[in-house]
Every structure is written in structure tokens, then in C-alpha cells.
Amino acid sequence: MKIFAIVLIVLLAACARNGSGSSTTPAPSASSGVSHPTAADELVFSWAQEGGFAPAADVLTRIPNFALLGDGTVITPGAQIMIYPGPFLPSLQARQLSEAGVRQLLAMLLDSGAFERSAELTDMGNIADASTAVFKLNAGGRNIMVSAYALTETSEFPVTSPAEAQVREALLGVIEELEKLESADVWVEDEWQSISPPALRLYVTPRPANGEGEEFRNERAWPLSVAPDQFGQSTQNDYRCDVVADEELAALLPQLQRANSETVWLHEDVAYQLIAKPLLHKPFDCGEAGASGY
Numbered sequence: 001m002k003i004f005a006i007v008l009i010v011l012l013a014a015c016a017r018n019g020s021g022s023s024t025t026p027a028p029s030a031s032s033g034v035s036h037p038t039a040a041d042e043l044v045f046s047w048a049q050e051g052g053f054a055p056a057a058d059v060l061t062r063i064p065n066f067a068l069l070g071d072g073t074v075i076t077p078g079a080q081i082m083i084y085p086g087p088f089l090p091s092l093q094a095r096q097l098s099e100a101g102v103r104q105l106l107a108m109l110l111d112s113g114a115f116e117r118s119a120e121l122t123d124m125g126n127i128a129d130a131s132t133a134v135f136k137l138n139a140g141g142r143n144i145m146v147s148a149y150a151l152t153e154t155s156e157f158p159v160t161s162p163a164e165a166q167v168r169e170a171l172l173g174v175i176e177e178l179e180k181l182e183s184a185d186v187w188v189e190d191e192w193q194s195i196s197p198p199a200l201r202l203y204v205t206p207r208p209a210n211g212e213g214e215e216f217r218n219e220r221a222w223p224l225s226v227a228p229d230q231f232g233q234s235t236q237n238d239y240r241c242d243v244v245a246d247e248e249l250a251a252l253l254p255q256l257q258r259a260n261s262e263t264v265w266l267h268e269d270v271a272y273q274l275i276a277k278p279l280l281h282k283p284f285d286c287g288e289a290g291a292s293g294y
Contacts, residue, residue: 034106036139037070041198043281044068045109045137047175050147052131056237057261060203061277063090066178068105072097074181075280078194085216088259092278093192101186108177110140114170121148121168123159135171146171196253197278199245201286204228205238207264207271216260222267223255223274233286241286243279 036044048064067075078091097105109115115137124130130150137144146167150157154168206228222228224244232242244252256276264271 033103034110034140036106040069040071040073041282042070042138043136044070044139045105045135047133047135047178049131050134053129054131057203057273057275060237060239061090061275063092063278064280067280068097068102069281072099072102072188075195076192078192085260085262088256088261088263089276090278092195092197092280094195095192096188098186098188101181101184104184104186105181106139109137109174110142112170112174112177114167114174115142115144115146118144119146119167121146121151121159121164123161123164124150124153124157126157127153133171135174197280198249199243199279199284200249200252200256201241201243201277201279201284202232203235203239203241203275203277204231204265205240205273207273216262217264218260218262219264219266219271220255220259222265222272223252228265228267228270228272235286243284243286245279245284 046064046067048062050062051059063077065076069075073094073096075092075094078093080091081087114135127150130153132147132149133151134145134147137146148154148168148171151168151171154165154172159165159168224231226242228240231240233240235241263274265274266272
């Protein structure tokens with residue numbers, strides 16, 4: 001009996017070592033029983049709309065429709081004020097899932113059939129300029145991304161690949177289940193709370209005169225210590241990009257909260273456009289040459 005116990009312990013240890021795959025595999029979560037990151041600045045799951053026919057500023061600054069962080073916090077877009085020009089920063093809201101809620105959500109995602117492997121679903125040849133739904137999952141030993149071009153148009157323009165059609169239907173089912181969470185008894189708090197992001201990805205570019213929205217133009221002094229033409233790194237879309245966080249972000253936020261989407265930032269009599277993308281989790285960086293995605 002002792003020999004059997006020793007062998008069992010050795011086998012379990014070997015399985016634990018081999019099953020991890022790498023040193024970066026998330027540790028099991030006490031709340032859900034499914035392995036996933038547990039830190040408040042790490043992403044467990046998100047879905048967002050990227051790309052599409054829209055102004056560059058809109059594409060670069062989109063935030064996820066739904067983001068679950070390691071500590072169970074869910075972040076979604078908050079209520080947006082319907083005025084023009086709108087606020088410089090988008091509204092964000094957060095709410096805490098209960099342990100049962102995290103468990104229920106991860107079980108739904110892992111059982112949906114949508115996240116067996118990373119995939120790019122593009123079999124929508126009859127549609128141009130649509131956005132792409134991007135899903136990221138880091139749980140249950142899976143760290144994958146699934147993107148689906150023109151996902152919401154799937155029913156109107158059926159795809160030719162049965163395998164892709166099956167995954168698309170599963171992704172649409174996931175979105176429906178996420179919407180049901182709003183009224184489910186899975187939350188620690190009763191209400192959503194407005195929040196500020198832990199970091200901002202900032203883009204800056206010279207602002208041409210007499211462009212669209214000039215009648216709403218209001219001018220402010222350049223708000224950062226680094227000159228605009230030296231700010232961060234150059235991107236593929238002719239912006240310069242960098243990230244502000246911590247004390248720098250705390251000092252900058254009051255100025256940005258007083259600005260709007262048509263604010264012009266002046267430095268040495270040159271006008272610049274500044275746009276900001278809230279970053280909800282690590283890595284806090286400019287992504288791939290300033291790409292819009294998470």
C-alpha cells in the first residue's frame with residue numbers, strides 16, 4: 001500500500017510538470033476551479049470589435065465590449081453622452097463577478113465549442129468594410145484568440161465552410177450568453193461603477209487647419225512634458241504612440257476630462273490631435289506598431 005501511494009505521488013507530480021506546458025501557464029484559481037490568471041491587471045477573457053469602415057480615431061481607441069480580469073472584475077463600455085463634440089475619454093464601468101459567476105462564465109466559454117484553438121474566420125467574401133469580432137481566452141490551459149470577420153452578418157451571408165459556420169454560430173451563442181449575465185444572480189455588487197482605466201495608450205499627430213469639426217475647435221496647451229514630435233514611437237498610420245500610467249496618468253487625467261473630441265493641443269504654436277485608448281490590462285504598451293487591438 002505504501003509503494004502504491006509513493007508511485008501515485010510521483011505520477012501526480014510528473015503530470016503537474018508536464019501538463020503546465022510552460023512556466024507562464026496560469027495557476028489554478030481558487031474561485032473557479034479552472035486555471036486562469038488571478039491578478040487584477042491580467043486578462044482572462046474579452047471580446048471586441050476591431051477594424052471596419054470608420055475614422056482612424058475610432059478604430060484606434062475602441063475598447064472591448066466585455067473584458068473579464070483575473071480577480072473577477074468585468075469591464076464594459078459605460079453610458080455615452082449623446083452630444084457633439086463628445087467627451088475626450090470614453091465611459092467605462094466595472095462590476096465584480098461572484099465566485100459562482102466566474103465559474104459559470106468560464107464553464108460556458110470552455111464548453112461552447114468556440115475556443116478549441118486559435119482561428120481567423122474570414123469566409124465572408126461578399127462583405128466589404130465590416131468590422132472583425134476578436135475573442136481572447138486565457139483559461140483552462142488555453143491561451144488563444146479567435147477572430148471572425150463580419151460576425152454579426154453571418155446569418156445574412158452564410159459562409160461556405162461548414163466548420164467555420166459552426167464556430168461562428170458558437171461565437172454568436174457566447175455573445176448571447178454574455179448578455180444574459182446582466183440579469184443573472186452572479187454579481188457581488190448590485191450596480192455597475194464608473195471607473196478610470198489603469199493606463200492610456202495615447203496617439204498624437206499634427207492637426208491640419210480648417211478640417212472637419214473646426215467650428216467646435218477649442219485649444220489647450222500640450223499637456224505632457226515630452227514634446228509631441230518626440231513622443232513615444234512612430235506607428236504605421238503616421239501617429240506617434242506611447243502609454244501613460246501611474247503618477248503620470250493621475251496628473252494627466254484632470255486635463256483630459258476637461259477636453260472633448262475636438263480639442264486641439266498646442267505646442268510651440270503647432271496644433272496637434274491627441275486621442276486616447278483606455279488599456280484595461282497588461283501589457284500596457286502600443287501593441288504592434290500602434291495597432292488597435294488588445
